[in-house]
Amino acid sequence: MYKVLLADPLEEVGIKILEKECEVTKAFDIDKAGLLKVIEDYDAVLVRVNTPIDKEIIDKAKKLKVIGMPGAGLNHIDVEYAKKKNIKVYNVPGGNMDSVAELTFAHILALSRRIYAASKKVKEEGCWNKYLFMGNELSGKTIGIIGVGKIGLRVAEIARAFKMQVVAYDPYVTQDALPADIRLMTLDELFATADIITIHVPLTKETYHLISYDQIKKMKDGAYIVNMSRGGVLDEEAAYEALKNGKLAGVGCDVLEDEPPPEKPVKHIKLFDLDNFLITPHLGAWTVEAQNRVAEIIAQKMLEGLKNS
Numbered sequence: 001m002y003k004v005l006l007a008d009p010l011e012e013v014g015i016k017i018l019e020k021e022c023e024v025t026k027a028f029d030i031d032k033a034g035l036l037k038v039i040e041d042y043d044a045v046l047v048r049v050n051t052p053i054d055k056e057i058i059d060k061a062k063k064l065k066v067i068g069m070p071g072a073g074l075n076h077i078d079v080e081y082a083k084k085k086n087i088k089v090y091n092v093p094g095g096n097m098d099s100v101a102e103l104t105f106a107h108i109l110a111l112s113r114r115i116y117a118a119s120k121k122v123k124e125e126g127c128w129n130k131y132l133f134m135g136n137e138l139s140g141k142t143i144g145i146i147g148v149g150k151i152g153l154r155v156a157e158i159a160r161a162f163k164m165q166v167v168a169y170d171p172y173v174t175q176d177a178l179p180a181d182i183r184l185m186t187l188d189e190l191f192a193t194a195d196i197i198t199i200h201v202p203l204t205k206e207t208y209h210l211i212s213y214d215q216i217k218k219m220k221d222g223a224y225i226v227n228m229s230r231g232g233v234l235d236e237e238a239a240y241e242a243l244k245n246g247k248l249a250g251v252g253c254d255v256l257e258d259e260p261p262p263e264k265p266v267k268h269i270k271l272f273d274l275d276n277f278l279i280t281p282h283l284g285a286w287t288v289e290a291q292n293r294v295a296e297i298i299a300q301k302m303l304e305g306l307k308n309s
């Protein structure tokens with residue numbers, strides 16, 4: 001029987017598939033030191049985004065044949081090095097795209113209708129004053145999508161239903177490959193055109209701090225930024241400055257560069273003081289539907305990978 005380590009939780013449907021042919025160990029709280037101690041015993045390991053698999057772990061993993069990620073992003077896994085060591089790395093492209101695109105719009109709507117601040121004012125002060133919370137319609141606005149892969153394209157589909165114009169920046173796709181109503185442009189053109197900018201790129205050397213203060217300066221006054229991709233793509237210090245001085249009207253993030261953030265009083269994150277900064281704790285893929293889907297697919301892929309290795 002293959003030995004599989006679940007270093008992070010997986011929905012039951014995936015565990016059941018693996019358990020048919022593997023001995024499955026659950027070690028959801030394992031840290032790097034723990035992984036280094038036990039990884040040599042396993043044929044396969046499943047990790048989510050906050051459990052990195054680096055060269056050091058791979059070097060210890062003498063029996064490892066398969067690494068599985070029940071989602072899209074692989075920036076926490078040294079995929080090149082794993083491949084050199086003949087370890088297969090699997091993810092589930094598109095498995096959570098609907099959920100992430102839907103949360104993108106939850107942030108966009110919450111920002112443009114000031115839902116967080118208005119709700120807080122009612123609950124904390126009993127203040128029922130609509131005059132404080134004038135919002136904006138999405139209809140007729142331009143959304144700028146950075147990265148038109150699986151999630152970016154789904155965001156574009158939803159944007160259409162809101163009667164928005166869609167522009168996009170992605171150096172790895174061509175205009176012919178896109179639906180006719182998505183206008184591909186340079187990043188500077190997108191900054192000058194978009195009312196709402198939404199980020200859907202992988203975290204790479206190229207995308208690290210892709211949105212810096214110098215880039216924000218090129219955006220329209222009062223623009224919104226939403227980042228559902230990875231912390232590190234948006235420079236959080238720059239976002240703070242731009243929210244404080246009013247250059248940006250709102251920022252919504254599902255991810256942070258330092259994630260999970262240290263708890264108070266260890267470090268206080270300035271952005272958290274601002275009502276027009278929205279944060280969710282990496283919930284993009286966190287729906288029953290997406291989690292069941294990715295669990296089933298990743299378990300099947302890992303099993304196939306083990307059998308073919």
Ligand SMILES: NC(=O)C1=CN([C@@H]2O[C@H](COP(=O)(O)OP(=O)(O)OC[C@H]3O[C@@H](n4cnc5c(N)ncnc54)[C@H](O)[C@@H]3O)[C@@H](O)[C@H]2O)C=CC1
Nearest residue numbers: 072073147148149150151170172200201202228229284285
């Ligand atoms: N918040 C969450 O829970 C989730 C976050 N994600 C993040 O979203 C990212 C995108 O996911 P998918 O759309 O499924 O991936 P995808 O691979 O289908 O699309 C990524 C797109 O980004 C483009 N891209 C790459 N480098 C770029 C650059 N420098 N500038 C502009 N575009 C660039 C690619 O050409 C591709 O079209 C993932 O890599 C992951 O980091 C994904 C799923 C859940």
Ligand SMILES: O=C(O)CCC(=O)C(=O)O
Nearest residue numbers: 048049070071072073285
């Ligand atoms: O489900 C998770 O743990 C993270 C999802 C994610 O960020 C991804 O699929 O790239």
